[in-house]
Amino acid sequence: MAHLGLRQSELHEGIEFSGHPRIEELLVQPGTALLFPGPGAVSPETLAVPPRTLLVIDGTWPQARKMMALNPSLAALPRIGFLPRRPGNYRIRREPNRHCVATIEAVVEVLSVFERDPDRFVPLLRAFDGMVDRQIAAKAARTEPVRRRLRTAAPWWESRAMPDLERMWPDLVMVAAEANAHRRDSGIPGLPELIQLAAVRASTGEVFHAFLTPRRPLAPCAAAHLEVSAGEILGGRAVPDVLEAWNRFLSPADRLVVWGGFAEELLAQEGWSPEQPPIDLRLVAAHRLKRRPGSVDAAARALAGDPCEPWLAPGRAGRAVKALAVVVEQLVQEKRSANPRIRELHG
Numbered sequence: 001m002a003h004l005g006l007r008q009s010e011l012h013e014g015i016e017f018s019g020h021p022r023i024e025e026l027l028v029q030p031g032t033a034l035l036f037p038g039p040g041a042v043s044p045e046t047l048a049v050p051p052r053t054l055l056v057i058d059g060t061w062p063q064a065r066k067m068m069a070l071n072p073s074l075a076a077l078p079r080i081g082f083l084p085r086r087p088g089n090y091r092i093r094r095e096p097n098r099h100c101v102a103t104i105e106a107v108v109e110v111l112s113v114f115e116r117d118p119d120r121f122v123p124l125l126r127a128f129d130g131m132v133d134r135q136i137a138a139k140a141a142r143t144e145p146v147r148r149r150l151r152t153a154a155p156w157w158e159s160r161a162m163p164d165l166e167r168m169w170p171d172l173v174m175v176a177a178e179a180n181a182h183r184r185d186s187g188i189p190g191l192p193e194l195i196q197l198a199a200v201r202a203s204t205g206e207v208f209h210a211f212l213t214p215r216r217p218l219a220p221c222a223a224a225h226l227e228v229s230a231g232e233i234l235g236g237r238a239v240p241d242v243l244e245a246w247n248r249f250l251s252p253a254d255r256l257v258v259w260g261g262f263a264e265e266l267l268a269q270e271g272w273s274p275e276q277p278p279i280d281l282r283l284v285a286a287h288r289l290k291r292r293p294g295s296v297d298a299a300a301r302a303l304a305g306d307p308c309e310p311w312l313a314p315g316r317a318g319r320a321v322k323a324l325a326v327v328v329e330q331l332v333q334e335k336r337s338a339n340p341r342i343r344e345l346h347g
Contacts, residue, residue, distance in 0.1 A: 001131065002056075002104040005124045006111075015063075016070045026053050027073050034077040035110060036068070038261050039268035041081030050114035054080070058103045062286050066161045075277070084109055089125075091132055104128050156288040157335045163255075163279050165332050171253045172202040174324035175278070176317040177263035178226045180214045180233075190216055194266040195233055196226060197242065198317040199249065200325055202257075207321075208249045209313035211236030228315040243272055257281050257324055259296040281327055288331060300326040 003011040010022070017023040026032050031052030044050070055077065057064045068075045088101035101109070108125055112118040156162055165172065176199070181192035193215055199208040211228075213236040223230040236242075256278035258264055264278050285293040285303070293299040300323040311318035312325070 037081040041079035044113040174257045175199045176320035198313040198321045210242045226315045296323040304330040
């Protein structure tokens, strides 16, 4: 729909674009940028000169992350990200977060800023909103049962997009982070800031945990959300001290395992980034479960029936780290159990 509505746009279909002549041509041209959220993404309002070419990944969020993993040249481009001015209207799909919008909504948002003419792209949104309304009406009028195509899928670990958790096991470090986040209407400026960091090393069970002293006033619901006391948060350590201890805990070969991009974003805001891109376990769990996995706790229960106790650190972060460890251990065990050669090597 965005391609049809934008006269000079191009549409290229695929998953892996290495060797694609047009994409490779665009990647090396000066002024090419990628519309994708995450660490390093800049707001379009901050750019003095808009990019000459804007590449946009279209698909579900798991599909988009898969494409990023399979196309490192795309991931290396300068990124543009934003917070939408209005909630998304993609009511026929459930987005993972409130700030997530449909591809066409994201394109309209960014082009409106670049061209300083929001009204110019209103027809695109009208077409999109009309499509959503028609699908909702068609679903409401449907009388026959929903039909689903059943197919046998290969084991999750045979997908090229899936990390080899078995091989990486000695270097895997599960990480969870929590933030001091204020409501947008609170009048307190700034982005959510890192105030709790927890991790566990898969191979040894070694745990890292720290509270970080808030740099802004503590949000009223922060302690309840983190499931700890306000005193524990306010008595945290300074950011430089925590990052220094965090660097001592890690080794150059370590590969972080996270649930979504939140922990990575919080660390990036404090000036720390991993040497290798983290493994998004939510994408792996979705591939294994053949559905949205929900929270990391829900994925641990679905895969291992484990209540994730005892926690490895205080509060939500401690429970999340334990759940990450449970999911990783279960996935590795499934692969070992299905492969006699792996069982032989690992006993």
